[in-house]
Amino acid sequence: xxxxxxxxxxxxxxxxxxxxxxxxxxxxxxxxTDHHLQQMTQQTVADIVAAEGWDGFRQxxxxxxxxxxxxxxxxxxxxxxxxxxxxxxxxxxxGRVIYLNADPRVLAARIEASPQExxxxxxxxxxxxxxxxxxxxxxxxxxLQTAHxxxxxxxxxxxxxxxxxxxxxxxxxx
Ligand SMILES: Nc1ncnc2c1ncn2[C@@H]1O[C@H](COP(=O)(O)OP(=O)(O)OP(=O)(O)O)[C@@H](O)[C@H]1O
Ligand SMILES: O=C(O)C1=C[C@@H](O)[C@@H](O)[C@H](O)C1
Ligand SMILES: [Mg+2]
Numbered sequence: 001x002x003x004x005x006x007x008x009x010x011x012x013x014x015x016x017x018x019x020x021x022x023x024x025x026x027x028x029x030x031x032x033t034d035h036h037l038q039q040m041t042q043q044t045v046a047d048i049v050a051a052e053g054w055d056g057f058r059q060x061x062x063x064x065x066x067x068x069x070x071x072x073x074x075x076x077x078x079x080x081x082x083x084x085x086x087x088x089x090x091x092x093x094x095g096r097v098i099y100l101n102a103d104p105r106v107l108a109a110r111i112e113a114s115p116q117e118x119x120x121x122x123x124x125x126x127x128x129x130x131x132x133x134x135x136x137x138x139x140x141x142x143x144l145q146t147a148h149x150x151x152x153x154x155x156x157x158x159x160x161x162x163x164x165x166x167x168x169x170x171x172x173x174x
Contacts, residue, residue: 002028004073004095005168008143010136011079011120012110013100013153014160019076021161027173031068032076033061034119040064044118062087069094079135080123082142091146098164099147102154104132 005022007015016032023030037060038044048057061078065087068075075095081087091097108129111120124131144150149167153160165172 002072002170004069004071004075005164006075006077006091006095006097007100008077008082008091008097008146009079009100009102009153010104010107010132010139010143012107012132013079013102014157015076015079015100017157018100018153018160018164019074021157022164023074025161025165025172026072026074026170029070029073030076031070031073033064033068033081034076034078036064036068037061038119040067046118046121049121058084065090080139082139082146088142088146092148096149096168097147098167099143099150100153100160101143101150102152104136105129106154107136108132 005028007019009015016034019032020030022028034045037048041048041060043051045057048060058080061081062084065075065077065081069090077091081091111128111132122131123135126134151160151163151167155163
């Protein structure tokens, strides 16, 4: 059995989209911590934050990370997973960690095109382009220090998947 692969990065970098495609290419299972915690609580991210605040959400996110960790699994994490030292250490120790890197303008354009506000309630109360620049400036160092590898996520999804496979030196399942 192979180590789990964790995808990290900001909202809109493609952790869910690329993660699923990567799992298909590898014949691995796929998990997404945002989906897992929404299933466990039967609430959206926005509902959880409204009821428990971001601190409550972050605690649940850590539980989801640990619950979905399994061999031969691609794990799409939430954009803020790297904020907690426990999560950063856990991912590095239990698998290979890939940072899907993209410019804040590209990320903001993707989120504007597909806001999914229930899953992505505002983090700062500011317009999305400003929020993305601010959040990335605070988190980029955390993504970089947590990742074993950094991949350019501003390519076609298929190219991003191929870049991850090449970086990890793993072959497609078929
Ligand atoms: N490489 C790509 N090229 C173009 N569009 C992309 C790419 N990757 C993802 N997208 C699009 O960007 C949007 C956000 O992607 P996705 O939900 O996978 O991001 P995420 O990193 O999981 O975000 P979150 O942290 O909010 O869960 C989707 O509409 C998706 O189709
Ligand atoms: O960047 C963030 O802090 C977040 C990203 C999403 O994946 C969700 O986990 C949630 O909306 C928080
Ligand atoms: Mg996602």
